[in-house]
Amino acid sequence: MRVLPLVACLVCATTIEGSPLVPRNTPLPVGSVTPKGWLLKQLTLQAEGLSGHLSQFWPDVMSSIWIGGQNDSGLHERTPYWLNGVVPLSFLLKNAGVDLLPGAKGIYKAPVSMTPCKQGRGIRSTTHLNTLSTQAEEECWKACINTKDCKAYTTEKDHTLCSLYAGGNGIPQEGLCYNSLGVAPVNMTAQVEEYVTYILSHQNPTTGWLGPDDLPTDGDQYWGAMNVLQALYQYAEGMDDGSKSTPTFLKVSDAIYRHLMEAQKRLAAYPMDSWSAARWIDMALSAEWLLDNAPQGHETELMALLTTLHAQGDNWEQWFETWRGRAGSHNVNNAQGLKSAAVWYRFNPNGTWGNYSLPELSVRRMNNMDATYGLPTGMFNGDELLPNPPTRNPSRGIETCGVVESMFSYTIMYSVHDNIVFADRTERIAFNALPATWASPTGGDMWAHQYLQAVNEINAIKAVDHVWQHDGAFSETYGLEPNYGCCTANFNQGWPKFASNLFYVSPEGALVVGLYSPASGKFPGGHVIDVDTAYPFDEVITVTVKPVSAVTLKLRIPSWAKQAAVNGTFAAGPYFTAQVTQEETFVLKLNPEVRVEQWDNGTVSIHHGALMYSLPIQPNYTVYAHHWGSDTQSNDYYLDPTSKWEYALDVNMTNPQQSLSFKKTGGYVAGSAPFNHSNWPTAITATLRPIEWGILSNSATSPPVSPVCKQPSDCGQPVQVDLVPHGGTELRIGEFPRTGL
Numbered sequence: 192m193r194v195l196p197l198v199a200c201l202v203c204a205t206t207i208e209g210s211p212l213v214p215r216n217t218p219l220p221v222g223s224v225t226p227k228g229w230l231l232k233q234l235t236l237q238a239e240g241l242s243g244h245l246s247q248f249w250p251d252v253m254s255s256i257w258i259g260g261q262n263d264s265g266l267h268e269r270t271p272y273w274l275n276g277v278v279p280l281s282f283l284l285k286n287a288g289v290d291l292l293p294g295a296k297g298i299y300k301a302p303v304s305m306t307p308c309k310q311g312r313g314i315r316s317t318t319h320l321n322t323l324s325t326q327a328e329e330e331c332w333k334a335c336i337n338t339k340d341c342k343a344y345t346t347e348k349d350h351t352l353c354s355l356y357a358g359g360n361g362i363p364q365e366g367l368c369y370n371s372l373g374v375a376p377v378n379m380t381a382q383v384e385e386y387v388t389y390i391l392s393h394q395n396p397t398t399g400w401l402g403p404d405d406l407p408t409d410g411d412q413y414w415g416a417m418n419v420l421q422a423l424y425q426y427a428e429g430m431d432d433g434s435k436s437t438p439t440f441l442k443v444s445d446a447i448y449r450h451l452m453e454a455q456k457r458l459a460a461y462p463m464d465s466w467s468a469a470r471w472i473d474m475a476l477s478a479e480w481l482l483d484n485a486p487q488g489h490e491t492e493l494m495a496l497l498t499t500l501h502a503q504g505d506n507w508e509q510w511f512e513t514w515r516g517r518a519g520s521h522n523v524n525n526a527q528g529l530k531s532a533a534v535w536y537r538f539n540p541n542g543t544w545g546n547y548s549l550p551e552l553s554v555r556r557m558n559n560m561d562a563t564y565g566l567p568t569g570m571f572n573g574d575e576l577l578p579n580p581p582t583r584n585p586s587r588g589i590e591t592c593g594v595v596e597s598m599f600s601y602t603i604m605y606s607v608h609d610n611i612v613f614a615d616r617t618e619r620i621a622f623n624a625l626p627a628t629w630a631s632p633t634g635g636d637m638w639a640h641q642y643l644q645a646v647n648e649i650n651a652i653k654a655v656d657h658v659w660q661h662d663g664a665f666s667e668t669y670g671l672e673p674n675y676g677c678c679t680a681n682f683n684q685g686w687p688k689f690a691s692n693l694f695y696v697s698p699e700g701a702l703v704v705g706l707y708s709p710a711s712g713k714f715p716g717g718h719v720i721d722v723d724t725a726y727p728f729d730e731v732i733t734v735t736v737k738p739v740s741a742v743t744l745k746l747r748i749p750s751w752a753k754q755a756a757v758n759g760t761f762a763a764g765p766y767f768t769a770q771v772t773q774e775e776t777f778v779l780k781l782n783p784e785v786r787v788e789q790w791d792n793g794t795v796s797i798h799h800g801a802l803m804y805s806l807p808i809q810p811n812y813t814v815y816a817h818h819w820g821s822d823t824q825s826n827d828y829y830l831d832p833t834s835k836w837e838y839a840l841d842v843n844m845t846n847p848q849q850s851l852s853f854k855k856t857g858g859y860v861a862g863s864a865p866f867n868h869s870n871w872p873t874a875i876t877a878t879l880r881p882i883e884w885g886i887l888s889n890s891a892t893s894p895p896v897s898p899v900c901k902q903p904s905d906c907g908q909p910v911q912v913d914l915v916p917h918g919g920t921e922l923r924i925g926e927f928p929r930t931g932l
Contacts, residue, residue, distance in 0.1 A: 211482050211494075215609030216695035216703050217307040218602070219712050221279050222429035226288040226690050228709030229865040233686055233795045234283055236864060239292050240637035241671070241825070242683050243377035244278055246386075247294075248819045251676060254402045257419070258389045265723035266411075266466065267403050267775045269680040273417035274386055276683025278422045279691045281379035282429040284763050291376040291915050313730060320355040331355075331836055384930055388794035390419060391446055399449025410464030413454055417470060418448055420477040424484075424692075433715065435484055444485035447477055448493075455496045463503040468517070469524040471504025471801065476603075479537060497538055507531035509543035511556035514563070522573025522589060523677075525598035529556060531683060533607040550608045557601075557616065566646050567788060567796035567926055568627070568917065569619035572592060574659030574666070576683040583791050585926040586890040588643030588659045588667065591678035592629045594620060595685040602692045605705060609697075611765040613802075614705050615750050621689050622727045623803045626866035626918030628682075630669040630828065635864025635919070638824050640682055642666045642674035646796075646917075646925040647891045649808060651830035653815075669921070670827030671818045694720060701743035701768075707732055720741055723861040728872040728916075729803040732779040741772045745781055747909050754782040787847045793897030794926050795842060797875055799853050804875045807868075808922035809834040832922055836891070839899040839906060840927040856913075866918040874913035880930050881907030891924070898931020906930055 226234055237243075245252040254260030255270035263269045282349045284290070320338060325331050331353035337357055347354075394401050402419060406412040427443035434440075454474070463471060478493045478500070486493065506526035510518035518528060535542060536549040544552055563581045564571035566589065573579050574588040598620050605613035628644045629637055630651070640653065643659060643666040651667045658665060666674040694712035695703040702714055704722065711721045717739040724732040736744055748764035755762045757769075757779050771778065783800035790796065797804045812924040819825035843850040852875065859865065859872045882899050885892045900906040917925050 200291065210352050211479060212540055213698050214537065215604040216606050216697055216705055218606060218692045219694045219714065220428035220431065221425040221691050222282040223713045224283060224691055224693060225711045226283050229859055230690055230708040231287050231861065234280060235289055236635065237637045237686055238280060238284060238377060238379050242280060243292060243379060244819060245273055246382050251680065258386060267392040268320065269413035269676060271415060271422065272680035273683050274422040276687050277379060278383050278425045279687035281383045283687060283690055285380055290380065291378055294377050306479060317579040318356060322352065322354045324351060325353040326351065352397065360647055394446055399453045401446065401450045403814065407479060408460050408461055411467045413463060413467040413474060414451060414470055417473040420450065423447055424477060424480045442526055444481060448481055448487060448489060451478055451496055452492060455499060458499050468503060469505045470527050471500045472527060472534050475500050475534050501535060508552055511559055512545055520577040522575060522577060522593040523596055525573065526593040526600060529597060530600035532601040533604040536607055538760040546752055553604050553608055554610065554612065567790065568624040569616050570597060570624045574907065575661035576661065584893045585646035586658050586893065588645050590643055591640055591682045593630065594624045598685060599688055611747050612750060614747055617803045618706060622801050623917045624684050625683065627920060630830065630921035633823050634869065635867040638677065639669040639828055641669055641824060642678055648922050649832050649836050649891050650889065650922065653829065656888045658888040658890040668827060668829055671825050672681060673827065701745050704734060705747050728784055730781045730800060734779060736771045736775045737774045738771050742771065744769045744771050749781065752781040752783060756780050756782065785847045785851045785853050787842055787844060790926055792894065794894045795840065796926050797851060797874060803917040803925060805917040805920055805923040805925035806836065806838065806912060807915050807920045808832045808836045810922050812883060830922055836924050837882055837884040839882045839930040841880065841909065841930050841932055850878065862897045868919055868921055872913040872921050874915050877912060877914050878909045879912055880909050894926060894928040897929035899928045900930040900932050903932060
């Protein structure tokens with residue numbers, strides 16, 4: 192056993208020299224991937240839902256300080272979060288020919304009191320339609336709803352004077368207002384252009400600072416812009432032709448550089464603190480991007496900035512090894528901090544902490560997190576903060592922001608270290624935890640999400656008494672911004688960044704398929720790879736390579752695919768490798784088996800391939816607020832259970848296939864919501880037995896210690912049920928006690 196000192200950070204004192212290393216696998220530039228099949232449907236659902244409409248009705252995006260409005264105050268993080276996701280989303284949809292989507296008409300009724308509309312961005316409408324007398328504000332709102340072309344209204348004189356408006360860019364006079372937009376189709380490309388153009392055109396011409404600058408002497412001033420920088424470099428890639436010399440590419444890369452140099456100047460006087468210090472890695476990624484793509488002769492300055500960021504930022508290497516230090520227990524900070532060793536490795540490959548190399552530390556932190564706080568979905572417990580004392584109780588929650596940030600961190604870790612365990616983990620989170628945070632009475636749309644999700648979730652209600660420690664009563668309800676609005680903005684990066692990171696190029700020029708979903712990728716030099724599959728809902732992945740010249744192909748073999756075969760021949764991991772000189776098709780069959788994973792007190796979770804399978808609890812939906820669109824679109828919901836969930840599982844631990852039977856129940860149906868909450872494409876038939884299982888603080892208690900049934904009479908009569916993909920459930924049991932029978 193190695194004894195680690197509290198402070199053993201050799202990397203902190205190391206001087207960076209020379210150019211950064213190239214990642215073992217470099218993802219294709221944004222704009223190189225065209226989604227197909229279920230992945231395209233999922234991205235379309237995202238754009239048709241909140242992603243495509245937040246700029247039309249949610250004040251923190253629609254009238255953000257980043258585009259001249261007055262909202263998104265405080266950390267100024269919500270529009271940057273949103274933009275960081277919708278930029279890659281817009282290019283993915285554009286490549287697939289999805290330029291316009293039907294818009295949802297509505298009038299946003301904010302959950303706070305009305306405020307005067309003093310800024311044009313506050314209401315975005317100028318053409319006067321009509322003025323009428325009313326007795327209440329509700330009458331004016333209904334009048335606008337029922338008036339053709341009405342997009343906004345104001346009320347004055349105690350709501351007795353109602354004015355209706357349409358079109359334009361702002362109402363100049365003051366007045367109390369709500370906003371009504373969304374009549375026109377959703378155009379993600381146009382939305383991105385509007386925001387990016389404004390941000391670039393309003394860069395401080397003297398200092399180079401991007402965005403609001405109201406905290407110039409605060410150590411936390413750096414965080415707000417970090418996601419804007421990521422959005423901008425993704426935009427630059429998407430607008431480029433591969434030459435890295437188009438006017439837009441050069442303009443954006445220069446804007447990023449100027450902002451970073453101003454940040455470096457300020458860091459000398461006002462060192463990083465709070466959120467900025469915890470999330471320094473995300474600013475480092477932007478400097479890394481410039482060094483890789485547009486150094487502009489400023490390698491020395493950029494390397495110096497990276498040294499400063501690392502020196503002032505929180506020490507995640509220490510934290511993940513000891514659970515001690517300033518980095519701390521905030522769940523989203525931990526999700527972002529996961530990638531710190533990988534990001535720093537590119538600049539200091541010989542760095543260590545506590546006698547472990549940086550690649551070793553990356554693996555160890557994933558394992559340490561799993562052992563201390565881990566969940567079967569690939570995530571960890573973090574209901575705002577990591578639980579204290581530590582627990583892996585499946586009724587505890589993880590924040591949606593933590594889910595998408597973990598996904599992104601693991602793709603970076605895979606890219607840098609070329610270790611497939613990180614790609615496996617990315618898929619596990621993407622196909623299980625990410626979709627499980629959404630619910631809708633219509634099935635699988637993306638209008639209502641949670642702040643916290645749980646593996647064992649028996650309701651989603653206003654829980655005044657709750658098992659989670661640090662968040663509010665509404666945290667597990669589904670809606671627009673339950674508990675807090677950060678996840679409303681940050682969820683947007685989940686699927687788009689996943690889709691943008693399917694394909695990679697190795698330093699030797701090999702074409703690498705690192706993550707699997709239906710899509711095509713256009714590689715440097717003109718090579719193309721088409722992936723046709725319903726994976727993870729199917730085990731067969733067809734990969735067609737269309738090379739311009741002789742290339743090496745590498746296909747990741749997931750760690751759980753012990754019997755994988757390519758074109759009928761056994762394929763051992765971590766990669767299947769082939770030399771390709773002309774168009775050639777490779778059929779990868781993963782041949783997964785049902786797997787049982789054991790957790791605390793003998794409980795188990797059930798897996799097949801990349802999917803986790805859970806018991807769906809049938810919900811009753813109650814709308815407690817409506818925000819936008821039709822009566823099935825932007826609502827807030829309570830969910831109450833209408834079916835039993837108190838069961839233990841019969842399982843043969845040495846041979847799970849004897850007690851658990853995988854089956855396809857029709858497979859994925861083209862055009863359907865991939866993670867629908869009924870008509871699931873696959874299932875695992877299992878035997879459950881009713882048991883005594885209590886409720887504490889409105890959640891299921893920790894699962895009873897297994898085995899639950901010392902003899903058959905200790906449990907109820909066995910029942911056969913179908914366990915379904917975890918991501919297709921809104922209420923569920925995902926971690927079961929065992930009967931022992």
